[in-house]
Amino acid sequence: MDRSEVDHKYKWQLDLIFPDWESWEKAFAQLEADLPELSARQGTLDQSGRVLLETIEAVHTSQRLLEKTFVFAGMKSDEDTRIGENTGRKGRIGSLAVGFSEAVSWFESELLAMEPERLTELMAEEPGLSIYDHFIHNIQRAREHTLPAEQEALLAGAGLMARGASQVFNAFDNADLELGQIEDEDGNLVTLTKGRYYKFQKGTNRKVRQESYESFLGAYGKMKNTLAANMDANIKNHVFFARTRRYEGTLEASLHPDGVPPKVFHSLIETVSENTKTLHRYTALKKRVLKLDELHEYDLSVPMFPEGEFTFEYDEACEVVLKAFAPLGADYVREVEKGINGGWIDVHETAGKRSGGYSNGVYDTQPYILLNWAHQLGDTFTFAHELGHSMHSWLAVKNQPFVYGSYPIFTAEVASTFNELLLMDHLLKSSDDRARKLFLLDHHLAQINNTVFRQTMFAEFEYRIHRLGEVGETLTADALGELYQEILVKYWGPKAVFNPDLSPLTWSRIPHFFYNYYVYQYATAYSAAVALSRKVLAGDENDREQYLDILRSGCSRYPVETVGLGGVDMASSGPMQDVVALFDSLMDQVEGLLD
Numbered sequence: 001m002d003r004s005e006v007d008h009k010y011k012w013q014l015d016l017i018f019p020d021w022e023s024w025e026k027a028f029a030q031l032e033a034d035l036p037e038l039s040a041r042q043g044t045l046d047q048s049g050r051v052l053l054e055t056i057e058a059v060h061t062s063q064r065l066l067e068k069t070f071v072f073a074g075m076k077s078d079e080d081t082r083i084g085e086n087t088g089r090k091g092r093i094g095s096l097a098v099g100f101s102e103a104v105s106w107f108e109s110e111l112l113a114m115e116p117e118r119l120t121e122l123m124a125e126e127p128g129l130s131i132y133d134h135f136i137h138n139i140q141r142a143r144e145h146t147l148p149a150e151q152e153a154l155l156a157g158a159g160l161m162a163r164g165a166s167q168v169f170n171a172f173d174n175a176d177l178e179l180g181q182i183e184d185e186d187g188n189l190v191t192l193t194k195g196r197y198y199k200f201q202k203g204t205n206r207k208v209r210q211e212s213y214e215s216f217l218g219a220y221g222k223m224k225n226t227l228a229a230n231m232d233a234n235i236k237n238h239v240f241f242a243r244t245r246r247y248e249g250t251l252e253a254s255l256h257p258d259g260v261p262p263k264v265f266h267s268l269i270e271t272v273s274e275n276t277k278t279l280h281r282y283t284a285l286k287k288r289v290l291k292l293d294e295l296h297e298y299d300l301s302v303p304m305f306p307e308g309e310f311t312f313e314y315d316e317a318c319e320v321v322l323k324a325f326a327p328l329g330a331d332y333v334r335e336v337e338k339g340i341n342g343g344w345i346d347v348h349e350t351a352g353k354r355s356g357g358y359s360n361g362v363y364d365t366q367p368y369i370l371l372n373w374a375h376q377l378g379d380t381f382t383f384a385h386e387l388g389h390s391m392h393s394w395l396a397v398k399n400q401p402f403v404y405g406s407y408p409i410f411t412a413e414v415a416s417t418f419n420e421l422l423l424m425d426h427l428l429k430s431s432d433d434r435a436r437k438l439f440l441l442d443h444h445l446a447q448i449n450n451t452v453f454r455q456t457m458f459a460e461f462e463y464r465i466h467r468l469g470e471v472g473e474t475l476t477a478d479a480l481g482e483l484y485q486e487i488l489v490k491y492w493g494p495k496a497v498f499n500p501d502l503s504p505l506t507w508s509r510i511p512h513f514f515y516n517y518y519v520y521q522y523a524t525a526y527s528a529a530v531a532l533s534r535k536v537l538a539g540d541e542n543d544r545e546q547y548l549d550i551l552r553s554g555c556s557r558y559p560v561e562t563v564g565l566g567g568v569d570m571a572s573s574g575p576m577q578d579v580v581a582l583f584d585s586l587m588d589q590v591e592g593l594l595d
Helices: 021-040 049-079 084-104 106-113 116-125 127-140 149-162 164-176 194-201 206-221 224-244 250-258 262-273 276-290 314-324 330-341 377-399 409-430 434-470 477-492 503-509 520-537 541-552 559-564 574-594
Strands: 181-183 189-191 358-360 368-370
Touching: 021 049, 021 084, 049 084, 049 116, 049 127, 049 358, 049 368, 106 127, 106 149, 116 127, 149 224, 164 224, 181 206, 194 206, 206 224, 206 503, 224 250, 224 434, 224 477, 224 503, 250 262, 250 434, 262 434, 262 520, 262 574, 276 434, 276 477, 276 574, 314 330, 314 377, 314 409, 330 377, 358 377, 368 377, 377 409, 377 541, 409 434, 409 520, 409 541, 409 559, 434 477, 434 520, 434 574, 477 503, 520 541, 520 574
Parallel strands: none
Antiparallel strands: 181 189, 358 368
């Protein structure tokens, strides 16, 4: 379908950002003119409180304009990636963004070089700086981990080399990897791709699942020693930077930018480790439902009740999510409805349109959502998920100044997952069809398994290999495989059978292990969303307002403090215990419907 064939109401309204490219070009020219002035401010911060305030405001004024021009060009390009002019403009603003970063790169270093006493004097003499207390404190936290200027320059130069291991894996995984050929469900010989692999792993043909699994992991296995050496280099890189910047360890170095206490990470691992019997119950249930003598790793992704699958058309989905979001109050629902009717959402797949889905927008725009509606139930959950991000942005912008109008990934995924949980709760409560309910329960169980337990398993593996690197161990393919196999058995339990030659290779195919302690946030966000949604669904208006306060806070607090506004302590076992309880209750419901 061509974009011109789509009804206007199903397209986002980007002209609310810039009415035309001519206006965009004027903004671009203004930004170019601003950069020399921003650079010229270097060396002036300690002159007076007024100068410091004016510099912060000048940087943020240009940053706001940059964000508008950047997001407009990006989304216009995503409408039709075949239009070369739009791709060119996207590249131009990307280059200008680099220029902006260079023009203001001195700011934080100069602030950190200032004596704390002098900074306190400047803050006291200029009342207008009070709004930036948290902003400046967040920069100041890096003081003890910041080196002299010459050494910082060396580390900045080393940053290009530091990306080497990740770039090597990316090139291998996306360009050079050959997965071989297998017979598909219809007996046709096909070249295995990642997309086909994930499709086959969820299919009902067990022979195809097994063969695709063996071919897929076998391809990585052929390169296991090279991949292990690359992983070892990746971990040594993290250890080097953590030690150079005087952090206690790699975990502390990774969590520091968001101000997340290490106890949050450790509590997650410990609580899940104490509740692996719940996971073992899940694998036993799957083995029973699928009627298998042995439950192999290639059986773990198969839906238990595919016959109950259903879907919604987009207009139906709009009605469904509005009803599902009712526990968040009339104002929240009203704003979502305005967004649906007010040009937030680009719904349908069209020729040249970017695939997938996302929520976008910046402080000076409304939120925007890209969808590619494929008439699957997952589309409705994606819709709810992205609306969670968009409403988070909307409420943050409406309640915070620019400096605090965004939010980190730690809290971002809380808002999106929360809305998915509301949708699931609504669909389960409103369905009296047994097959549909079983399908939903299975969908919910699989989501928790993949988002919480599997990501926690990855996080534990990641932590343990970093610990080995910190004590000087060299990571070999055999050592990595033995550790991964140990963790696999721990999590999935005695009812799952793992191939001793292939299962230990799974570590070699996970790109997230190059992201440096990223995956734990999927699990913490989900556990926070579960804890908060259970409170809101209980119907207490105070709990609802506390949750909305989290969304309104933007980044005006550190993320763990922000989630704490809802009465949830992320450093405790409580949120993950709520997930375990929910997981058990879902299995209770499945077993009740089966009996």
